[in-house]
Amino acid sequence: MKIALPRHLATLQTGLFGTRANTSITVATLLVLWQVLPPLLRWAVFDATFTGNADACTRESACWAFVAAKLRFMLFAFYPPELQWRPMLVVTLLAAILAASALPRFWGRGLLLAWPVTVLACWLLMQGAFTATPIPSNQWGGLPVTLFVWAGCFAAATPIAVLLALARRSKLGGLRTFAIAYIELMRGTPMVAILYVAMLILPMALPEALSLDKMLRAMVMITLFWAAYIAEVIRAGLQAIPTGQNEAATALGLGYWRMQRLVILPQALRIVIPGMVNLAIGFLLATSLLAVIGIFDLLNAARAAAADPKWLGFYNEAYVVVALVYFVICSGASRYSRWLEKRLAGGQFHS
Template identity: 85%
Template sequence: MSAAPARLLTGLRTGLFGTRANTLITLATLLLLSQVVPPLLRWALLDATFTGNADACTRDGACWAFVTAKLRFILFAFYPPDLQWRPTLVILLLAAILSLSALPRFWGRPLLFAWPLTILACWLLMQGAFTDTQIPSNQWGGLPVTLFVWAVCFAAATPIAVLLALARRSKLGGLRTFSVLYIELMRGTPMVGILYVAMLILPMALPDGLSIDKMLRAIVMVTLFWAAYIAEVIRAGLQAIPGGQTEAATALGLSYWRTQQLVILPQALRIVIPAMVNLAIGFLLATSLLAVIGIFDLLNAARASAADPKWLGFYNEAYLVVAAVYFVICFAASRYSRWLEDRLKAGRREP
């Protein structure tokens, strides 16, 4: 046996049975799995129905025929079927810009210009631009809405959060007070409350005759809300940088903004990579709260699909599909965080 498999087996044996406590925990886990896994496999595979209609499905097994019939609705909700290539293209565009943003070799000014262009293209595609049919945002839904709101809000909130974090550490009392009040107010308000402000209060604050699309109002308010949370994470990274580095940069003649750009922020952002990815995952899951203002995100579309009178009650299958989508995205983000930490050598100390 080669060295790598041998080390793996040794690690597993030590971790699972190395101590009496580990052995008891391992045996208890195996016992629990023996009680849970066989019924789950029986429900998901052996007694499942893969084809047919709702009458062919039984309550003893999963009805994967429901998933086949309603998958397009789960992914795209009420978007017109003949134009669903548009939200599909939106998903691909968002996946492409997120993939490019994840690779350090593409970090630079071209990527900064690519983001607003991609967002504009996605918005126009979802609206049905350049066609005879305009698609109102009430018909948007499913995975494109979840990814669009998540990507746009997180991307727009991050630069705002950097400014808020710097303002909270500023020596200017008024600026620091404003930042503290803003951050604490937003962090002390539930996201549901922010969404109700976007839905009910913001339209009343607009001048007569001026209206803003519901989706756009939600994106603006969610961006401002998320910025407060990201600001605190970035502030933690800023506090981890020794003050001597700022003094050294000042002694070299660098201005405040050049010091932050070239010396402080690159190090601070490296330190908070795990926390930022954790926030991004949490924000992705929080997009399900858009349902409270009538926006059909992925989870809400899945719930609505199981309310179809022809396929009534198959909520387990619908939620499993959504859970699988969320898991793939979140697991990929988690692994990316580990890779980026190793790539940038974040948090490592030289011996």
């Protein structure tokens, strides 16, 4: 008598052993894990050092005592220890605004107003506002900088990208040419070059009386750079909207901007959710390039922690911590993308 498996187990069995190809892949994966997992577990768990100083650690196994000793530096870099509640609050505020932005129930004008207020509050907190001694951006670093640059620049770049995408599809030749030239120029320039422009060229282009902080200059140029990439994703969504949607909106007497706001853009943005999330993940990883201009993002702070003479050389442990942080954020963003697609799947359009 054949025993019926529960549905989820039957699905798992089919996925792993349903065909010869699936069975071969499963067996090959198990063989690789059999070779990789035992030495990895010995390095990370069984032979690892969890307490003590650098003398208690060996190079043959993980030294998690290093992580315990340098975790604050990896998270906050050179920020004054007695004021590290400020970057911790910045991380909390950014996590809260990102969580609110992820839930459709909060979408509205209030959320649009909350973003600039949150970004300004984070800037003031990192700057040490209302303290006796301001904190220069050279002392900022770690996770707060990574999240602040990522969230702030992506949020600022998105409305610019919407305007660029609409301009590229405009019937006005001059406006369309400008949008095409801007997008192609930015997309054809490496981000490292954009950061060097922020550090070397932008200060010379500004009036002498106007001096922008290094972090602010970098964020301005990153925002303009990312906007070009987001604009192309949004343009793809606009092109996927059937022309009947425009004709129907025009027949109802809607003007151009009301038609875009109420009819076209909501559908286009829903279509490009996977592409936007993919860009957001790539942009998060790209913040590590801030190291080339001396800004200590999370990865650069971890690298500097392993260069401490007291704990010299424990780069593997530092990179494992950074990888886990990136994995949690990126994996969460990917799962959120799938959830939001299913949530909004009911609003299908028809030509």
